[in-house]
Amino acid sequence: MAAVEPVGSPGGDCGSADVAALIPLVRRIVASRVPDPATADDLVQETLTRVLAAAGRVEPGMLEPYAIVTARNVVTSMWRDQDRQRRHQHRVVDLRPPEAPDEDVLAREDRAAVAEALTRLSDRERATLLAHEVSGQDTRSLAAELGSTAGAVAAQLNRTRARLRVEYLLVSERVEPPTERCRPVLLAISSGDRRRQREVDAARHLLECGLCARLSEPLVGRGRSRDDAVRVAVRTDADVVAARQAAREVATRLGFSTTDVTLIATAVSEITRNIVRFADSGEVVVTELQEPRRGISIVARDAGPGIPDVDQALQDGYSTYHGLGLGLPGARRLMDEFAVVSETGRGTTVTMTKWRGEG
Amino acid sequence: MNGGPRLFSILRQGPYLIASIHTALDDSQLVRFQQDLVERIGSDRARGVVIDVAALDVLDSFASRTLRDIGEMARLRGAVTVIVGIQPDVAFAMVELGMDTGRVVTALDLEEGLAELDSCLAAPPAPRT
Ligand SMILES: [Zn+2]
Numbered sequence: 001m002a003a004v005e006p007v008g009s010p011g012g013d014c015g016s017a018d019v020a021a022l023i024p025l026v027r028r029i030v031a032s033r034v035p036d037p038a039t040a041d042d043l044v045q046e047t048l049t050r051v052l053a054a055a056g057r058v059e060p061g062m063l064e065p066y067a068i069v070t071a072r073n074v075v076t077s078m079w080r081d082q083d084r085q086r087r088h089q090h091r092v093v094d095l096r097p098p099e100a101p102d103e104d105v106l107a108r109e110d111r112a113a114v115a116e117a118l119t120r121l122s123d124r125e126r127a128t129l130l131a132h133e134v135s136g137q138d139t140r141s142l143a144a145e146l147g148s149t150a151g152a153v154a155a156q157l158n159r160t161r162a163r164l165r166v167e168y169l170l171v172s173e174r175v176e177p178p179t180e181r182c183r184p185v186l187l188a189i190s191s192g193d194r195r196r197q198r199e200v201d202a203a204r205h206l207l208e209c210g211l212c213a214r215l216s217e218p219l220v221g222r223g224r225s226r227d228d229a230v231r232v233a234v235r236t237d238a239d240v241v242a243a244r245q246a247a248r249e250v251a252t253r254l255g256f257s258t259t260d261v262t263l264i265a266t267a268v269s270e271i272t273r274n275i276v277r278f279a280d281s282g283e284v285v286v287t288e289l290q291e292p293r294r295g296i297s298i299v300a301r302d303a304g305p306g307i308p309d310v311d312q313a314l315q316d317g318y319s320t321y322h323g324l325g326l327g328l329p330g331a332r333r334l335m336d337e338f339a340v341v342s343e344t345g346r347g348t349t350v351t352m353t354k355w356r357g358e359g
Numbered sequence: 360m361n362g363g364p365r366l367f368s369i370l371r372q373g374p375y376l377i378a379s380i381h382t383a384l385d386d387s388q389l390v391r392f393q394q395d396l397v398e399r400i401g402s403d404r405a406r407g408v409v410i411d412v413a414a415l416d417v418l419d420s421f422a423s424r425t426l427r428d429i430g431e432m433a434r435l436r437g438a439v440t441v442i443v444g445i446q447p448d449v450a451f452a453m454v455e456l457g458m459d460t461g462r463v464v465t466a467l468d469l470e471e472g473l474a475e476l477d478s479c480l481a482a483p484p485a486p487r488t
Contacts, residue, residue, distance in 0.1 A: 068447045333455055
């Protein structure tokens, strides 16, 4: 790694550096990855703009490493943008169960089934899902438009995807469910929501209803198998380290960049610490996701006192003031999707996901 | 840490202390590190401290705050603190997390950290305004 000229101003602040001094370093990093000089110039500018915007939050000595990683990320996201069209096309079609045959005629029918299933969503559900999956809009900006929170949008997206899978199966099997209870049961299974499954007595319905028994199989098998999950029991400080190292291993195996691996490990550290601090015990489950894309899901749950006002706890400032550390809002910034469910007196579950960029 | 491998070491070099963390530390181990180091700064009358954190896997909110606190306590005892060995990815995560690293001075590696201490201590104190 190349070092920037040390800017030692005698008598001044020790370790101060300024953004202009970073330009040669950023140029070198970008030029080594991007051959076209005009494109490289744009990316250098974008990097410097981002570094400048962050400069107020970054301690001077940290500017250089921050600039290095930002430059790498800017280059990577350019590659990703070039790929976006193909990638997002893919993602909608990827809602198919993995075993779907790829023969042309079947593929066409399959697209028709996805399209038909999409019409069965509410306008709002469909608009949000497409904005996220096809246009690549992130949950935070969606939340701003909808007057909601990113966590709520992420949870809503998960429910919408679950509903879309159910409708897709019904369309492609050309069946209408025989009873009123079928859709709620299939939806609870599709979203993997254990509590909801108990509420609608899903297990009993599957014994009674042949159609749901058959359809539930691809829904349960979808994307994740229990073998992909790593479970860490959390009681003590040492378990916080164990949990973040488990997440690091899974993320590395999934091919995440070292930057992303560190972001994930840091987020896991924050939310696991909350378990140790505020509940007696709990667990962290790290799961590999294959559908609709490769990614990592982390669920941290405890049976502690719960958080009385989740929206408030997700705001910066609130949590530091009330001694929760940067836990929730900080971790949320590091992940793509983030949802907190908490019930006073019953406990808290934090679910967070990071998706892998194409690589 | 009874009988286990050393989690960290604190060595004296002239007027400076060199504190090296050898592995990922949990919160209570970080607190012990802080206590030991601050105690040594007092007993050794150190004028500068270099903390090598290259072995830390993450610098989350607790670890960042601990380092910042060490820097503050050292300053009250008349010593300058320089943190070395923060990996670029770790630094990036700290910023994304929203950590305010405060007045802690950082340098690339031990050698630069010691040079930084030399120049800080050689320079006359910044004029107060
Ligand atoms: Zn049924």
